[in-house]
Amino acid sequence: MNFSVTDNHFFKETSLLKEEKKGIITHRSPSNIALIKYWGKHGVQLPNNPSLSFTLTNAFTETKLDYQTKNETESKSEISLEFWFENKKNEKFEQKIRKFLESLLPTQPYLGFVHLKIYSQNSFPHSAGIASSASSMAALALCLCDLEKRLLNTLQNTEEFYQKASYLARLGSGSAARSVYSNIPITTWGKTDVVKDSSDLWASPYTLPIHDIFQNYQDTILIVSAEEKSVSSRAGHALMETNPFAKTRYELAHSNLQKLAFALENGDTDTFIEVVENEAFVLHALMMCSSPPFILMETGTLTIIKKIQAFRRETNIPICFTLDAGANVHVLYPNKYKKECLDFIDKKLKPFCFEGKYLKDHVSNQ
Template identity: 90%
Template sequence: MNFSVTDNDFFKETSLLSKEEKKGTVIHKSPSNIALIKYWGKHGVQLPNNPSLSFTLTNAFTETKLHYQTKAENESKSEISLEFWFENKKNEKFEQKIHKFLESLLPTQPFLGFVHLKIYSQNSFPHSAGIASSASSMATLALCLCDLEKQLLNTLENKEEFYQKASYLARLGSGSAARSVYSNIPITTWGQTNAIENTSDLYASPYSLPIHDIFQNYQDTILIVSAEEKSVSSRAGHALMETNPFAQTRYELAHSNLQKLITALEKGDTKTFIEVVENEAFVLHALMMCSSPPFILMETGTLTIIKKIQKFRKDNNIPICFTLDAGANVHVLYPNKYKNECLDFIERKLKPFCFEGKYLKDQLPVNSNQ
């Protein structure tokens, strides 16, 4: 299914709504993801300036339960009616954010104004652990909204259409969330590129090219270097790319690195994989430091951990590497066959540099149909 660039393609006539009262519950779970080819810089409404590719995680996820009931005849259908709970507690801050997001969808998703919504959300990881949860939380909300539309309007019966629209909606809430709707797909891409067929700026897609066995069940241990809120939000960081003097060079590099990574994933070339993945992490943070005003999200512990990973790789000839998101925490990536050696190294040498000794063991899901 191919959507055009206009939001009108997603408009569903509210006349399709049944006149009888409807109520029910939908539940979805979405994982976090870690980008290997980074998305940094956007245009339009959450459209990426370069394609990105990410590993889907398994253990770090958000689960959302959405209760809905159609409004009475005399109630306004042009307003969002919402209550939101996070981890079994009413959360006004999150509720305001979700309310604003749903309001922004009303012009193209008018059926949202015809229901009362109660949303309950929780993470499998501590919210204060320093792992960005916007990808998993907005992805699972988008899946719930598509399920709601399906139940109210009898649309989205096609599986591919369902997930493409969920990815489209998730993208509007958080760009990286577009890649988190595919919970059982180990690698996803987002952003149009000639290197991969059927890619789009509007929604993410399951990675469709060959993947060597060495990258199956790949491990990702997330080291919590800092649990503090970032000094500069990702949204603000993206905006600063508009005046970054190295922006165009970065976008060209992303396409080049993506092509290298595609070849490495197919051939099982861990050396090139490591070179590309670590380069992307460094470039992301270099762009932050070259912004105006500049900002630094890495901490002292981040740099210490990076150096220790690179030394361990050289000394032991084990293909372990790192990547970073837009924060201080370090994702340690390594093949499943080296899991014992890498976890022992992390416990002995890297744990002391983690906030309260915290790290989370994660991995890619086993490849299956969504």
């Protein structure tokens, strides 16, 4: 599918832009936590292996886009942008968003026809150590697709609308491709035989059967560190190009996705735990095998992992962990064990969190 609007259709529709138009568009997008990790890319933000993620509920970004068409004398080849984060002008974020929008101009020229004011805020503290790029870029991409829809009368089909939003979000942040689908518990991104019609270009709702035990699955996010990562995810992805274990990793991701699909359908928490923890360990092992190598886990991360695994052995509660590309720990467990797990987290794991911080979240429900 071609999502460019630079063909004749666009230039026919530019007559719509001669009349002044203005409005406000608002979208909210959730964060997500990958169970099958995306690590390594090629081309323009294309994944080297498929990924699968839980869509979260309480951690989200809300973005408001205030737009007004430019007058006839103003340049249509430049981005006009003002950006506010948490009700304050943010030059650093504005530069990042401006660069992103400028990269879209060749294929989305309508962006040059409007003045944009963007207001963004998170439901979670920005300094809490939770990566917000997925939710923020997804919310922005949804706003941009709504803008195109209003200006050019395109994207009337719901599936096409969300596919393009995911496509644009991916160009800003790979994991953001999976965050455009609110209220969808699981999403996948990347071509795989396991999921029909999957694509490297955009993420899709996971349509295979999901056992009841994985409905409303809990994710308590332990903030081990609130400091900026020593190596960015962008740099980490680039290092996969020379990683000696890259080929094996990509093969493993396909295999693990098959196993996880079986576990999700059959309520097999043992296999779920095996795959999810393996994916977390492999992700960080790849970092340590990069050239140069780097470590994003902290001492508290390892201590928490050991305590989770010990608690699981002692209680037979199917609690497990996963890690993003950072030090913080996502503690995953079925809703039926919520009380026991939260008690354990508060008493045994909280002391290893930065300022005792952790966030309670759960997988989105349809």
